[in-house]
Amino acid sequence: MEVKAISAKELHNNINSGQPIFILDVRNTEDYNDWKIEHKHLTSVNIPYFDFLDDNEDIYHSLPKDTEIVVICAKGGSAKMIGEMLAERGYHVSYLEEGMLEWSQFYHPVTVTEDKDMKIIQVNRLAKGCLSYMIISDGEAMVVDPGRHFEEYLKLAEQEQVKITRIADTHLHADHISGGPELAKRTGAVYYISRSEMQGADEIPYEPLEDDQKIQVGNTQVKVVAIPTPGHTPGSVSFLVNDRYLLSGDTIFVGGIGRPDLGGKAREWAQSLYDTVFTHIANLSDSTWVLPTHYAHIKEINEEGVVVARLGDIRANNEVMRTENREQFTEMVAGASGATPPNYEEIIQINRGVVHVADEVATQLEIGPNRCAVHHS
Known part of the structure; x- marks a missing residue:
């Protein structure tokens, strides 16, 4: 046979x-x-x-x-x-x-929501559990947390008949190489990331999110607000789209929250994560839809093929999100991070533009699962 x-x-x-x-x-x-x-x-x-x-x-x-x-x-x-x-x-x-x-290099796009003013597409890199997004309005597109294979987003933009004008990374990724800078170079789009994430980097052109916290995509119906959500990394941000969809990066997941130990300051960053959970996003409605940049288990993919959950459900189902005692929260988060992502130190340097590697090396560096979450259900 x-x-x-x-x-x-x-x-x-x-x-x-x-x-x-x-x-x-x-x-x-x-x-x-x-x-x-x-x-x-x-x-x-x-x-x-x-x-x-x-x-x-x-x-x-x-x-x-x-x-x-x-x-x-x-x-x-x-x-x-x-x-x-x-x-x-x-x-x-x-x-x-x-x-x-x-x-490890396969990407699968799925529509999260679509109406006359806006469309959000979640792009799932299944082997890595990495999620990125394309926000579309009035012929324009913003890409959030793109993976290294920038051609996937060029192809998607062509299929959707839109022009990529904005690109953003919610934080400096440790488990995969960002496609943001290269995609910006190929499209002429503005690349956004927090200034604090790019300290020591001077080769990658970017617009600091601290300077431009409201980003318009297409018509005025679409509002993208950058909310500082430090903890996973000091400069992490989340994007609130039309007051309804929170693109949460690695801060809040469907089944956990971001690990704070990758910078060697687990307790200090866990304190920042506490402030994020109980101050920065405390006022967000339980009906807000959370769209993270990673997932850790296939159970987090719903019947429509999307990784998404209401913030109220995450608060109800995740023990850490309910732990309002600062010291107890810090102990739970700082002490339960587990194995670090493979090659994360080199990947961070590549994403800062400090280190450059060939495609073959980049592929090998990225192989393996993401390990960016702390899970307490």
């Missing part, structure tokens, strides 16, 4: 169709446990590549013959070889052509 190569987009479409998907991941167990493809519509098992070379018949017993098996490895080569071995035994097999390397 023929072994078919499929793309990340094809795999995602198959998963979203609701048909049964069986993934055989042949990477080593440590890599699989750290980072894998997950979805409620698929079954995933890990049998390392070398186990198939031992001619052990027992390893085939867990593999179905009535469902297509999608074999996955790091870059595609090992998956193709194992796929051919399975096909010889009568299994129906395909493989992800460029493996997790390709999956």
Whole structure:
């Protein structure tokens, strides 16, 4: 039987169709446990590549013959070889052509809301749990927290027939490389980020958010207000769109809040995060829709394929958001951050424009999940 190569987009479409998907991941167990493809519509098992070379018949017993098996490895080569071995035994097999390397660079746009004045699109980079946004009004677009693959936003803007005029990063990202500066260079758009996030950087042109806290996109019906929300990083901001949608960066997530330890000042930044939660956003209505820059689990994606929640529900369901005692809050947040994002120090320097790397190096630096949240449900 023929072994078919499929793309990340094809795999995602198959998963979203609701048909049964069986993934055989042949990477080593440590890599699989750290980072894998997950979805409620698929079954995933890990049998390392070398186990198939031992001619052990027992390893085939867990593999179905009535469902297509999608074999996955790091870059595609090992998956193709194992796929051919399975096909010889009568299994129906395909493989992800460029493996997790390709999956790590796949972006999926979903419309959050649309009316006559405005449209918000959430762009989900599923492998990273990274979310970015395009706010559209009257032929113009603002992109918030774009990923490194700037061409994805150029393509989306072309599809939507809009011109990108504003680009912003809510903060200096530690788990992935921003596409903001390069996208601004390609489009001529203004790039916004907080001045305090770019200290020591002089190569990247930007407009400090401290100087321009109200940003207009398209017609006057669309209002984007930058709200200082420090804690995850000192210069973090959130964007309140039309008093209804809070693009919260890494400050507030559907299932947690931003970790404050990546600058080596966990307790100090946790204090700032406390002020953000109980002062800066305290007056926002419970009906405000929160659109974060990351998510940590597929359960945070709703039935429409969007990561979003009402602020009132997040407050009700998240213990940290209800902990008004400052010292207790600080202990909970500063002491529960967990493993740091891989390569985060180098990624921060790249995002400041202090360090430059080739695309191949950038791809390797970004591989792996995001680890930007502290979860207390």
